[in-house]
Amino acid sequence: MRKKETTSQKAIQQRVAWAAPVLALVLLLLLPVFARYNDYVLQVFTHALLLATLALAWNILGVSGSISLGHAAFFGAGAYTSALLSLDLGVSPWATIPLGGVLAAGIAAIMGLFCLRLRGAYFALATLAFVEIPKVITDNWDGLTRGSLGLVGLPGLPSLRLGSYHFDMSGSLVGSYYFVLGYGLVLLVLVTILFRSNLGLALQALREEEVAAEAIGIQVQKYRLLSLLLSAFFTGITGACYGHLIRYLEPGLVYGLHFSAIPMIFAICGGRFTILGPALAALVLYPVDQFIFHPLLPAGHEFLYGAVIILAILFMPSGVWGQLRKGHFVSIKTGSIE
Amino acid sequence: MWTTVLVSGITLGSFYTLVALGFALIFGVTHTFNLAHGELLVLAGYVAYWLWKTYGISLLFTFPAAILATLVVCLILQRLFSRLREPMEMNSIVLSFGLAILLQNGMLFFFSGDYRLIRVPTFNQGLHFNTLYLSYGQLTLLALSLLVIGLLYLLMRHTFLGKALRATIQDREAAALAGINVGGMGVLAFAIGAILIGLAGPLYGCVHYLYPTAGLQATLLAITITIFAGVGRIRTLILGGWILGFAESGAVVLLGASWRELVSAVMLITLLALRPQGIFEREQ
Numbered sequence: 001m002r003k004k005e006t007t008s009q010k011a012i013q014q015r016v017a018w019a020a021p022v023l024a025l026v027l028l029l030l031l032p033v034f035a036r037y038n039d040y041v042l043q044v045f046t047h048a049l050l051l052a053t054l055a056l057a058w059n060i061l062g063v064s065g066s067i068s069l070g071h072a073a074f075f076g077a078g079a080y081t082s083a084l085l086s087l088d089l090g091v092s093p094w095a096t097i098p099l100g101g102v103l104a105a106g107i108a109a110i111m112g113l114f115c116l117r118l119r120g121a122y123f124a125l126a127t128l129a130f131v132e133i134p135k136v137i138t139d140n141w142d143g144l145t146r147g148s149l150g151l152v153g154l155p156g157l158p159s160l161r162l163g164s165y166h167f168d169m170s171g172s173l174v175g176s177y178y179f180v181l182g183y184g185l186v187l188l189v190l191v192t193i194l195f196r197s198n199l200g201l202a203l204q205a206l207r208e209e210e211v212a213a214e215a216i217g218i219q220v221q222k223y224r225l226l227s228l229l230l231s232a233f234f235t236g237i238t239g240a241c242y243g244h245l246i247r248y249l250e251p252g253l254v255y256g257l258h259f260s261a262i263p264m265i266f267a268i269c270g271g272r273f274t275i276l277g278p279a280l281a282a283l284v285l286y287p288v289d290q291f292i293f294h295p296l297l298p299a300g301h302e303f304l305y306g307a308v309i310i311l312a313i314l315f316m317p318s319g320v321w322g323q324l325r326k327g328h329f330v331s332i333k334t335g336s337i338e
Numbered sequence: 339m340w341t342t343v344l345v346s347g348i349t350l351g352s353f354y355t356l357v358a359l360g361f362a363l364i365f366g367v368t369h370t371f372n373l374a375h376g377e378l379l380v381l382a383g384y385v386a387y388w389l390w391k392t393y394g395i396s397l398l399f400t401f402p403a404a405i406l407a408t409l410v411v412c413l414i415l416q417r418l419f420s421r422l423r424e425p426m427e428m429n430s431i432v433l434s435f436g437l438a439i440l441l442q443n444g445m446l447f448f449f450s451g452d453y454r455l456i457r458v459p460t461f462n463q464g465l466h467f468n469t470l471y472l473s474y475g476q477l478t479l480l481a482l483s484l485l486v487i488g489l490l491y492l493l494m495r496h497t498f499l500g501k502a503l504r505a506t507i508q509d510r511e512a513a514a515l516a517g518i519n520v521g522g523m524g525v526l527a528f529a530i531g532a533i534l535i536g537l538a539g540p541l542y543g544c545v546h547y548l549y550p551t552a553g554l555q556a557t558l559l560a561i562t563i564t565i566f567a568g569v570g571r572i573r574t575l576i577l578g579g580w581i582l583g584f585a586e587s588g589a590v591v592l593l594g595a596s597w598r599e600l601v602s603a604v605m606l607i608t609l610l611a612l613r614p615q616g617i618f619e620r621e622q
Contacts, residue, residue, distance in 0.1 A: 067428060067431070114607050114611045115607070118610055121425075121427035121430075122610055125371070126611075129558055129562075129602075136596070136597060136600045139596060140594075140596050257554060264435075268432065299446050299450065301443070302439065302442075302443050303439065303447075305436075305439055306438070306439030306442075307440060308436075309432060309433075309439070310436040313429055313432045313433050314421055
């Protein structure tokens with residue numbers, strides 16, 4: 001009897017696990033139609049999608065069990081690299097956005113040099129402190145970055161022409177929306193491939209039991225570095241896209257605690273060890289913040305993020321989506337299927 | 339010039355030690371990281387600012403209210419921490435980070451994002467000794483910091499309670515075996531930590547501008563000094579505070595005020611890189 005119950009419960013979970021992402025995808029694809037091309041709704045969901053990519057990128061490192069409180073370093077580096085190259089040298093954003101990712105990965109390599117030997121809490125503290133370095137340098141290198149004045153008038157994303165069809169990605173909000181949605185889907189596919197590859201399996205193994213992982217021949221440091229670099233690369237690309245969409249940058253904005261905290265919060269609330277969890281959390285929480293709490297509390301509406309992360313770590317450390325997907329992850333530590 | 343660096347290094351450094359004391363004590367006794375430390379400090383500063391600005395209460399009498407505010411938040415935090423699952427250090431970081439965001443937004447709501455400073459007129463006057471200049475503000479900061487550090491030293495070294503606290507810091511299991519209520523010591527550490535933060539906060543509001551996100555810098559310097567000293571060593575904490583104070587004053591003179599923020603971050607990363615296994619494993 002009891003067994004039957006659990007199997008039917010599992011069947012429901014299975015169905016939700018399939019239905020929710022498909023439903024979300026359909027809703028996202030048709031959103032501009034549902035929203036009747038309302039500017040505000042489109043802006044909010046464009047930003048929510050961008051934050052979803054940020055959470056996905058954060059989780060490439062998060063899946064290995066490390067918690068980073070310093071991803072703003074990569075976000076800001078990507079944003080500034082792409083903005084300065086396109087603004088001062090006139091290079092097309094299509095070329096500068098990947099370069100933003102490359103520089104972010106370079107910064108991650110430096111960070112890795114100092115921080116990768118650290119574990120758990122100490123790694124988190126080191127990343128928290130590390131953000132200050134690119135932030136203060138950007139703030140003070142007036143000749144290159146214009147310092148605390150920030151950058152204004154960034155070029156938007158150029159429009160794509162496919163035959164007679166003209167796809168404008170910076171002039172129209174719908175264009176921007178579909179651009180970010182496209183980037184998000186590409187990143188989602190990449191992360192899925194990554195998590196199912198040997199690299200992903202190795203990262204999950206070293207998360208569960210690092211010593212055991214090392215004993216069966218996983219080169220722990222190599223994989224940790226690789227996941228940090230990949231995570232930083234995509235965070236940098238997201239930062240670069242952010243710059244070209246908002247078209248305005250300031251050191252305190254892109255290197256701020258906000259962009260370090262947000263991906264960590266979404267990833268943990270959604271489910272750190274799942275593929276979809278972090279992105280789904282971003283797509284739910286950010287619109288809730290903007291549509292419900294922002295009008296109620298113009299100053300201080302972001303308390304929501306503090307509240308959800310406290311609740312998540314106390315009552316659901318594996319995250320909402322992680323809870324739902326239980327049974328799909330084998331825990332080596334407990335020897336049982338969770 | 340270097341005498342100025344020396345003087346401001348010692349005053350600032352002593353004050354930094356006071357800022358770090360609460361963090362170090364809570365961390366030592368309960369093995370939890372309180373990332374909301376800086377936000378609590380800023381909260382205490384805001385309470386003092388609000389009483390001083392709206393009711394004209396002198397700085398000295400704002401301390402009890404500031405302590406009350408930090409005490410309430412710290413005891414709530416202690417209750418939340420006691421419900422955390424393993425790994426404690428990591429989960430306490432995430433939880434207190436959430437609390438920091440909550441406090442930042444609460445302060446933004448109640449006190450707005452404007453920069454505030456508690457201006458005590460006499461603090462800008464001072465004494466001249468040849469080339470050396472000491473403002474009353476610096477003197478007050480130095481005297482109060484050293485007084486509080488001294489009192490805590492007496493508590494830790496010369497009372498039975500302090501002995502129990504130190505035993506808990508050194509070895510929790512052995513302390514429990516010796517009949518020390520380790521859980522109770524945790525609550526006590528949070529309470530004493532809250533009092534220390536409540537004392538440091540209003541002083542912080544006199545030397546630094548208060549704004550809702552100002553806490554991160556204070557948190558970073560508290561972590562830096564604590565990691566430098568290891569736990570339970572008040573004298574090493576003072577040394578760490580002074581080194582950080584000198585380094586910051588030196589950086590301001592050599593590079594300019596805008597580079598000051600970098601000092602504690604670079605020091606923390608260097609310390610962690612040199613001692614990657616953390617604090618507790620050192621003696622083994």
